[in-house]
Structure formats: structure tokens, C-alpha cells
Amino acid sequence: MQTLRKLLFPFTILYTFITSIRNGLYFIGILKRTSFTTPTIVVGNLSVGGTGKTPMVEYLIRLLKDQYTLTTLSRGYKRKSKGFILANAQSNMEDLGDEPYQYHYKFDNIGVAVDSNRVNGIHTILSEKKETEVVLLDDAFQHLAVKAGFYILLTTYDEPYYKDFVLPTGNLRESRSGAKRANIIIITKCPKSLTKENQQDIREKLNLKTGQLSFFTYIEFSKLVYSKCDEIQVDLLNHEEYILVAGIAKPQSFFDHLNGHLTRCLTFPDHHNFTTSDIENILTLAEKKKIITTEKDYVRLKDLIPSDKLYYLPIQTSFINDNELFDKTILNYVGTSTRDS
Structure with a gap:
């Protein structure tokens, strides 16, 4: 390669x-x-x-x-919607894309918007959400x-x-x-x-x-992994088998942090949209084991895998x-x- x-x-x-020509045209005002x-x-x-x-x-x-009062603006990579979207209580991952939906799902009292045209996106935010x-x-x-x-x-x-x-x-x-x-x-x-x-x-x-x-x-990795209804100390995971699932650009640090000697790691492309076949394969390999994923993958998987089996590991800068x-x-x-x- x-x-x-x-x-x-x-x-x-x-x-x-x-x-370089493109950038230059912007900088000289054409x-x-x-x-x-x-x-x-x-x-x-x-x-x-x-x-x-x-x-x-x-x-x-x-x-x-x-x-x-702040609003995030992203492209909304791999979302199924078009144009400008300002997140609301009914918005889902397919409307926003995984990363904007993560912001929307995780933080209260912020605006989350998507638009591939960033100029239009900012104008629309300042028009529809004037308090920004x-x-x-x-x-x-x-x-x-x-x-x-x-x-x-x-x-x-x-x-x-x-x-x-x-x-x-x-x-x-x-x-x-x-x-x-x-x-x-x-x-x-x-x-x-x-x-x-x-x-x-x-x-x-x-x-x-x-x-x-x-x-x-x-x-910085969290000391806990979370599901919809449970949390487990990472240190205690060493005593059981589990499956790691990651669909992010560079998952190795996630795998290294959690990888036990009996752990199986499943890697998917960045921003991967999990298919029915993918889910069936993950559940078959997991059997009765817990499934632990990244926070970004969790927003894509949380409605596809039983909540008592799926956990995620938060990270922060x-x-x-x-x-x-x-x-x-x-x-x-x-x-x-x-x-x-």
C-alpha cells in the first residue's frame, strides 16, 4: 500500500x-x-x-x-437528510449524522445544527435561533x-x-x-x-x-462503561469476557485500553451504518457476553442491540x-x- x-x-x-489555487482565490477575494x-x-x-x-x-x-448560548454546526456526514437541520426533541441519528447526534444526545441547552453549506448554516442558525x-x-x-x-x-x-x-x-x-x-x-x-x-x-x-x-x-478514558440502565467499573471487566466493537477512524487506543486476553475486537469503517447482517453477526459472536463500543458508535447501535448487552466507554480531551x-x-x-x- x-x-x-x-x-x-x-x-x-x-x-x-x-x-493551492482554490485557497488563493479565496484569499485574494475572487x-x-x-x-x-x-x-x-x-x-x-x-x-x-x-x-x-x-x-x-x-x-x-x-x-x-x-x-x-452556543450552537454547533456540522456537515452531518452520512446523514439521510438534506439541507439545513436544527435538532429538536424528535431528531435522530439518521437526521443529523453520528457526531452531531452525539452532541444533541449528550448535552442539554445547546443548539445542534447540520448543513453542508456552512455559510447558509450560520445565517440560518442566527435567523432561527437568534439567542445564539x-x-x-x-x-x-x-x-x-x-x-x-x-x-x-x-x-x-x-x-x-x-x-x-x-x-x-x-x-x-x-x-x-x-x-x-x-x-x-x-x-x-x-x-x-x-x-x-x-x-x-x-x-x-x-x-x-x-x-x-x-x-x-x-x-482520557472514563473509569466506567455505561449502558442505558447500568454502569460497570472498567477494572472489573478484567474478570469476564466481552466483545469490543468500533467503527471509528483510528480505534487502536480504544482496543488497547479495554482489550483483555479473551476479548474479541470487531472493526468497521469510520461512520459505518450498521446493517441487519452486521448486527446479527455481532450478536452471534457475543452470545451471552457484553458488547462494549465507543461513544460515537453507541449512538448508532443503541436502538439496534438490546440495552442490557450494549455498553459504551466515554472519552474526553x-x-x-x-x-x-x-x-x-x-x-x-x-x-x-x-x-x-
Whole structure:
């Protein structure tokens, strides 16, 4: 596979040229960019999937939701609806897509909207939900038609963008220079023990521009797994067999965290829509064992697998250090940008 990707390097040059021309047309004003007086925060990446956008958006929700009225806006990948949707009590995963539905299912008192046209999505949010004071845009770093007020770029510790190449040779959606648009660059999925010396070495490789900040985060796993009606300490799972199911971009850390010597791991593509055949196979393999999945997969599986068999493991983003500076930077941007600041 790696050999094939190297052979496709001429297409990488072409793809890089095309995306650079497109970006340039936005920056010189030939293609229109729309800005908004309402604070808009983009969370995104340069690479394809698996950088931890969902837990980062959830971190921002927790940071802001008690002080500001906020609405998240996502594309709603693989949803079965079209156009703009603002979540309500009747909304389901098929209407919103798995990640927006997770926000809607998990957090009270926030708005959740989906629209592949982010400019239209923001305009409609501010029209239909006038009390919105902050818009969080999930996975919109390449959507240059929106000129957001603040950009957060994520890149993983194991596969940082400065070591990667543009598609199809690598996994980047655009050239590395796109990182210059970010206000903050976060290196995600780090070892919790990453030293300050290691952090400084990475910062030097990021080649930060003046004013850019960088932070280092790790994935913190819950000490409990949950079902609709039960919870179990992860430590106690070592005493029984169970099945692990994951349909996310990079599931290995989930498997590693829970994998016992008798555990069977079932892997599906990212954002997988589970079929009747998939469910039958999972239940057959599980027999009387518990089925444990990721939080994102749980919203797709919770109505398909008996509630007494299906559990999920929550995760969240945690900062190795300097989380106070990160929080202050975000709160300062929102506080100086809102109408009532």
C-alpha cells in the first residue's frame, strides 16, 4: 500500500496545485468569504480523520455552555437528510449524522445544527435561533467560504502534519502551509507523560508563526462503561469476557485500553451504518457476553442491540499542561466578540 501511494506522488503534486489555487482565490477575494459578528470557532485538521475533533468540540462545549448560548454546526456526514437541520426533541441519528447526534444526545441547552453549506448554516442558525452567542464549527478548516473568527487545528502525536504529504501519497487535504491559518495548534493523542523537552522539540518542528499558540492533549478514558440502565467499573471487566466493537477512524487506543486476553475486537469503517447482517453477526459472536463500543458508535447501535448487552466507554480531551492558558484564550476571544461583552 505504501509503495502504491509513493507511485501516486505525481497526483499529489496536481492535487496540491489545485487546492493551492482554490485557497488563493479565496484569499485574494475572487471567491467570496463571509464573516460574522457572532463569534465563530472552527475545529478542524489538515489530515483525513482521526485527530480527535469530537472530544475537542465537547471540551469547548463544556467550557462555554454555562456562560454563553452556543450552537454547533456540522456537515452531518452520512446523514439521510438534506439541507439545513436544527435538532429538536424528535431528531435522530439518521437526521443529523453520528457526531452531531452525539452532541444533541449528550448535552442539554445547546443548539445542534447540520448543513453542508456552512455559510447558509450560520445565517440560518442566527435567523432561527437568534439567542445564539457562539457558533462552533466542527470539521470546517477547509471551508474557506466562512471567514471564522478563531481557528483550532488538530494534529496527532503519532502522525503530525509536518511529517505527512498531501493526498493520495499522504493523508493531508491541503498543503502543510494551511496550518498558518490556525490561531491554535493542538497536538492530540499524546502520551500523558510527554515531557516539556519533547513538547519544545515538536513546537520547533511546527514552525509556529508569531502569535500562534500550541498545546498538547491526551485522550482520557472514563473509569466506567455505561449502558442505558447500568454502569460497570472498567477494572472489573478484567474478570469476564466481552466483545469490543468500533467503527471509528483510528480505534487502536480504544482496543488497547479495554482489550483483555479473551476479548474479541470487531472493526468497521469510520461512520459505518450498521446493517441487519452486521448486527446479527455481532450478536452471534457475543452470545451471552457484553458488547462494549465507543461513544460515537453507541449512538448508532443503541436502538439496534438490546440495552442490557450494549455498553459504551466515554472519552474526553485532557491537556498535559497549560489548560488554563487555552481556556483563557478561548474565553477572551468569545468575551471580546459577543454582543454583550
